[in-house]
Amino acid sequence: MEQWIREYIRASGAPDITSLRAALTTTLPDQLLQLVTTIRDSKSYTALLLAISRDHPVVAHLLLTPLRGIADELLFVKVEGGDTALHWAVWKGDRELVELILHTVSSGKKYELIAVKDGGGYTALTNAAQSGDTEIVDTLLISLSVEQRVSLLNIRTISLNTALHKAAYLGHTAALQSMLTSIPPGKVSAFLSIKNDDRRTPLKDAEYWGWKDTVELLKSWQQPILAAQAAAADKKIAALQEADRLKTEELANQREELLESHQQIVALQEADNRKTAELTNQREESQRQIIALQETNNQLTADMAVMMERLYRLDIYLHTPTDTDETGDQLHEPQG
Template structure:
């Protein structure tokens, strides 16, 4: 695993990620987290940041999926311009990756991650608003409680603009509407009347830029609209509850996946052990076969020697029993034994 992470970090362009993906499927989460945290590129970027920057969402998913609840340290790391992985995923417009990041960070750190600013004072929400990504804006806001949404929408950048200012200024009316419907009714007027460093409210910014639809929308948010908004906000609260349930389910799946990977590793270790035992048994078998062959050869040699000895004994017996001559007294003489 370490080898493939290093190769992925060192590679330029579009490296082959086949082996990296294969290694990621069997690496235990704690080991994976340790490797991602310690192995870095020339700019101290982790494999996770590089995967997002290189438009490799499949690698980012494989890196993150096993790390739910234990990867906070990775998610809060920043690039030289102050971007977290969440900033970059939002900038890419990858909603699935944004959801994965939000479901990976531990629940107690989710708001803190969303409130992280880059060098311009922009949060991930500010980036989404600036690009007009309505669905991603809703995804970010749904993940927070009502109080946390108000807090996030109150954050000001280096020019004291809030996300509402940015949406109004750029004329992203749909985004503006999504943000307004996510706010508790009693907090809307406070945010709508917040001023930036030019002492302008979001409405005044929209008017200065001639964004008529945004102007009309902001003007419509008076008391009658606020009263009707209560029901809309409850729907948003229900979506937040559903998102929490999904997050818990994914966390459970992550735990099950982690356990499965540990079981796979254990099975691989057991398989390696059995393979080593089989290799030893094969060596012992080969050695035994060689000993058997040697014994067979020795036995064959012994058999041949015994056959030769029997042949000599037979010849000796014949020599002892066969007359060859007689002496003067008529006794039989035999050939010398030698």
């Protein structure tokens, strides 16, 4: 896995998805998190950030899916300019990836991640509002409590613009509607009265740039919200929540499949290790037996040499004549 990440960071072409899948099946989630978080390029880009910026969403999904609930450190990594993976996913307009990131970060850190500011004070919601991506605006807001939405819409850029300002400035009427329906009606007037460093409210920005539909929408929000609008907003939120629930189940199933594959691999590795140990023990026992046989053979060879020497001397003795006197008496024994 480490080699794949390093090669991916160095490369600029299309990634080898087959190799990535194979590497993931043999890597524990904790090990994967450490590698993806610590290995970076000269601008602090992780493999995840590069995958998003290079338009390789499959790589981003494969890297994030096993890390649900443990990837906070990775997701809060900033590159030059202060952008996080969530900033990049929003800029790319990849709603599925935005959803995956929000499912991957721990629940207690979700608001904090969405509220992270880049160098210009832009949050992920500010980026979505400026892009006019209503689906991503909804995805970000539906993941938060009402209090957190109110807090998020209060965040300003270094030019004192809120997300409402950025949407109004570019005439993104649908995105404005989504943001306004996500907070209590009693809070709307306060947000519409916030002024940027040009001393303009969202409505004044829309009027200044001549966005007629946006102007009409913002003016309508200065009047009491109609019951039909509230009902439509509730229906929309319910649909988004159901979609979020289904996505959560899908991601959980993917994670379980990956974990099951990893467990099977670990079991096979353990069985292989046991077999290797058994073969090692058998080889060592065989070597000990061979050494013992060699020692026995050497001893037998030595004993045989001694016996042959004795037989040789006996043979000489038996075949050596003795000296006798005239009477035939032996005068002396032969030597040896």
